[in-house]
Amino acid sequence: MRTHDKSSLFLMEMIVAILFFALSAAICVQLFVRSQQLNxxxxxxxxxxxxxxxxxxxxxxDSLKDHYPYDGKGNLYYDASWQKVSKPAHYTIHLHFQTNxxxxxxxxxxxxxxxxxVSHYQPKKVKA
Numbered sequence: 001m002r003t004h005d006k007s008s009l010f011l012m013e014m015i016v017a018i019l020f021f022a023l024s025a026a027i028c029v030q031l032f033v034r035s036q037q038l039n040x041x042x043x044x045x046x047x048x049x050x051x052x053x054x055x056x057x058x059x060x061x062d063s064l065k066d067h068y069p070y071d072g073k074g075n076l077y078y079d080a081s082w083q084k085v086s087k088p089a090h091y092t093i094h095l096h097f098q099t100n101x102x103x104x105x106x107x108x109x110x111x112x113x114x115x116x117x118v119s120h121y122q123p124k125k126v127k128a
């Protein structure tokens with residue numbers, strides 16, 4: 001009778017140990033998935049920031065249309081790897097022109113990733 005009690009205690013201990021390791025593995029998998037998502041989000045934010053800064057500097061040099069040909073609505077389109085494409089795009093950059101300023105908004109399908117407003121001083125031209 002005593003061997004039966006010892007074997008059930010050992011079996012119960014094994015079940016608890018397996019449950020503990022299964023719970024630990026589930027938590028670790030969730031952490032890895034979350035870290036992968038954070039990595040992807042930060043990579044997209046860096047790409048959106050760099051592209052917006054490049055557009056802003058080009059705008060300040062008065063050569064925006066030459067380097068970034070946008071459509072009639074002021075939109076630029078990019079795929080998932082940040083390569084310029086036509087209309088069906090993963091990322092859309094909207095250029096909103098105002099007097100002496102430009103607002104650059106980078107969006108994906110769900111959210112706005114980055115917004116940058118740039119001012120540009122245009123001196124008056126004096127006729128000689």
